Amino acid sequence: MRWTQTYIPTLREQSSEAELISHQLLLRGGFIRKLAAGIYIYLPLMQRVIEKFSRIVREEMNKSGAIEITMPVLHPAEVWQESGRYDTVGKEQMRLKDRHLHEMVLGGTHEEIVTYLLRGELKSYRQLPLNLYQIQVKFRDEIRPRFGLMRGREFIMKDAYTFDTDEDSFMVAYQKMVDAYFAIFKRAGLDTKKVESDTGAMGGKAAHEFMLIVDTEGGEEVIMFCDKCDYAANIEKATFREINPPEVDNEVLEKKEVDTPNASTIEEVTAFLKVDATRLVKTLIYLADGKPAAAMIRGDRNLNLTKLKNQLNAIEIESAPPAVVEDVTQCPVGYAGPIELPKDMPIIVDNEVSKMKNFIVGGNKKETHIINVNLDRDFRATAVADIIDAPEGEMCPHCDGRLVAKQGIEVGNTFMLGTKYSESMGAKFLDAEGNEKPFIMGSYGIGITRTPQAAVERYHDEKGIVWPKNIAPYLVEIIPLNYEKDEHKKAAEQIYAELVNNNIDCLLDDRPERAGVKFNDADLIGIPLRIIIGDRALKQGKVELKARGGDEVVMADLGDVLTAVKGLLERIN
RNA sequence: CGGGGUGUGGCGCAGUCUGGCAGCGCACUUGCUUUGGGAGCAAGGAGUCGGAGGUUCAAAUCCUCUCACCCCGACCA
The missing domain is CATH 3.90.960.10 (YbaK/aminoacyl-tRNA synthetase-associated domain)
Known part of the structure; x- marks a missing residue:
């Protein structure tokens, strides 16, 4: 893509609406614009990031045996009344009436809808297990939207729902999702931690969250880790054992x-x-x-x-x-x-x-x-x-290690729902003995729009974003320092054509801007690999290659750029 | 919902206290010069001052109502 033919409205100055560094960088880099509180427009660069991450999610979900569907955003209220959640979810659920004055809601999640779908159709144990997922817009009317895509009201989520005949089968399905999640985040360049969490309004038996640990204040949740074993839980859930309880008097005194x-x-x-x-x-x-x-x-x-x-x-x-x-x-x-x-x-x-x-x-x-x-x-x-926050430094509930607190951003979650929805909504199948049983269900979410922002929160420097290559909007940015100059233009076009022909996503900065502007914008939008075309190298028939994350400059012959690009991309995270 | 704050060209802001020509920086347009880390000069376009009502000779500025947005808290499937 040529810069002049797409739309990348970078901003030199900071926006006053953004508090968090990742939010600020997405705004300044021309990735997003706000339409209303917690409601964002995804500009071309963000659109590409979303597509790249979604593709990874789809590939790994499909690999795990999940099947993609799409469910509506607008739901009739009755379905929510059946599960009982209409009365318990609270005001996060956006409600409205259609022209016939029927009560409708905007879907913040889809347990009810998928259960509604299958209760009429799935009648035999022979059809199980089943895992359906979608990548869809969700709407939750958050009390206080903030942090850009991190806590928006409208956002995109991958949500999957498993249906099983019994606990054993369910645990297999659950573990498959956990494995898929680790694979997804790893491919996206994100090292995540699986932690125990509270089940909240979701209900069910147990739940886990996949957290990206960050050093910045972007962490929205506190996670307690054991420094010895692999115990990890978010602060809502974390338990502990007291190391040195204060001394207790022997005698009971008069009050x-x-x-x-x-x-x-x-x-x-x-x-x-x-x-x-x-x-x-x-x-x-x-x-x-x-x-x-x-x-x-x-x-x-x-x-x-x-x-x-x-x-x-x-x-x-x-x-x-x-x-x-x-x-x-x-x-x-x-x-x-x-x-x-x-x-x-x-x-x-x-x-x-x-x-x-x-x-x-x-x-x-x-x-x-x-x-x-x-x-x-x-x-x-x-x-x-136990009704207190597990304090840092106290003992792990499972071993003699100590608890350590860290900040994290939740990028995915998995819930063991049990029969909460299948029972309340009468979703049952016949087992091999002819007995009617409710499905054992699980529900699994990944924030498609929040995860990239979490990645920005994790990977940035003082000049801008440093995208992990698998979710970067483009892999390579070609920067002719003076595109109006014939030699620069010719070299740039030649390299651009070669990379495009080899299916390497690539952005050509063909703007009539000064070098400084191009360098600064390149730093800001964070494309992993940069090819600089300037007089210095061109005199020797070469161009300069530089990774966004490092300082090392690699010189490559004009005829040899493709090989050099491929080699460098291999080495970049 | 409670507390605090902000609304003035696309963005960032000054002006409001003490009423009197709507300003600055960035961005944008045109020309010339410049060209390896956010260029210089010159000319130019662009604003119902969030909205409604009121006070006044006169309102961005004072009064009343209202809407939106931001921050702290509660909340977060």
Whole structure:
């Protein structure tokens, strides 16, 4: 492709709409433009990246035995009402009415649709197993779209759905997808980690996420790794074992109210009472589906909302507004404690707290705390469970290694759905004995538009993008420093024709721009290999080859460029 | 939804407090010069100042309402 014949609107200045480096580079490099919050136009370069990545995804999915279909973006609401998710997915689901006033939704995922499809058609175990996938636009009306393609409202996703007769068969299908995912990301130049994750609104038994680890702030999720074994889980899910629990008193002491003037935060209370935060227990008030609930965790820990939500079996959970806190504690915010809370209010106590003795809690009274409090003697727990974020440095749940935190970007996920959808929607088959059984299902996603941005977040330098070659929009960029000059033009055209004839994707910068502009744009858009045509080398009948990722310049004879290009491309990631 | 902020040529911004000719840089067009890391000079095109209403002799600027977008939080199949 010639630069002057395509559309690559690079920008010299930064755009104010982008926070993340990858988002900024995609905008400046002329890959994307925003139409509305979280809704983007893919320009020619992005279109090519999407095509390249999609092709890899298709090839590997097909290789694994999955079959491609395409399902609609617009769905009748009834199908979602059947599975019950119409009431649980929340406002992310975009809803609208058609001209007949029928309730419709925009698909944010397709479990319901694929189950609807197969329940009428797949009736025998002989037709199983089956894996259907599609590469399709999804729409999720995110509360707060941000980070460009990373959290858009409209995006492209590869989603696959497996149908199996039993657990064993399902595990084979699941493992095939996991293998395919590693193959896909590897081909795209991305080293990913498979981590355990919460199943969220998807439901089902277990789930994994495929994470690209990044050093930048582009990481959207914290992942806990074991430094010894291969345990890895995202922070929502990660568990741990405590290495050195603080010492516990032998005797249970008498509880006592103490005045704590102007001390409502953990820092203030620890400073005032001159104790360690590990002696304090925070009582946090949340609204679980609108009803108040208390969570008790050690003073130095972070509450894990996902874990708490799962404990409470809630669909929606949010921190209680001050008015609610004041109502249940009968005192100003900052002094909540477990004693004398309303009787019907659930109190979830963290594992660690259940092992503590004589700890300090809020007094449910202004500027008052209570010391030497003990579980069971002084208050009751509705449940004792792990409800905190696994802290870095604590022990791995599976071995004696230590947990390490890293930032990651989720590029794929796999869910073990079990029979959640097949049962609720009556999707059943007859087994060999003639018994009716629901399908065992799995669902598997890959972000087709977010993965390339994740790649940019991972592979860039101060001048621009450094695309992994298999998802780069072009493999080679030919830069004649002065295209108006006959010798430059002639050499450029000759090389261009030769590469094109050999099916090497190649971009010819035929603009009447100065060298500096071309170099800077080339750095920005990140084509893996660059051929520079200028007087210096041309005098000796040569051109210069340079990889985007390195400094090394290779000289090649004009007649020998194809071989040199092929050789260099072999060596590039 | 709560808190904070921004809307002025394609992009980035100044001007708003204290009402008085709509400006700057980049980009764009034309010409000449230049040509190995974002050229110089000259000329030029382009803006209902987010929208509606109001105050005023006069509104980008003040008042009311409204829309959009961004940041923090909750959320994220």
